[in-house]
Amino acid sequence: MGSKKQVLLYIDAEITKKAKELGLNLSKVSENALKEAVRRLEGMNSETGCQDGSHCGENSGKWTGGDLNPVPSGDITRRPDY
DSSP: OOOOOOOOOOOOHHHHHHHHHTTOOHHHHHHHHHHHHHHHHHHHHHHHOOSSSOOOGGGGGGGGOOOSSOOOTTOOOSOOOO
């Protein structure tokens, strides 16, 4: 990938505060989450044959899968292994 681009993100103030308290690098965590989301969505496109992310026949249920940014239930203070 290479070069970086500055972007503006709007993130809930409380989660931003907690993340900083835990020493998380918001840029790196965001970048990693986006990479994973892109990887998963591109994988779904190749599995379904969909080119634009639209519903494609019987495989359309794959687009209603789990959250791409899961949080352990009940404990968001646990530091993830990145």
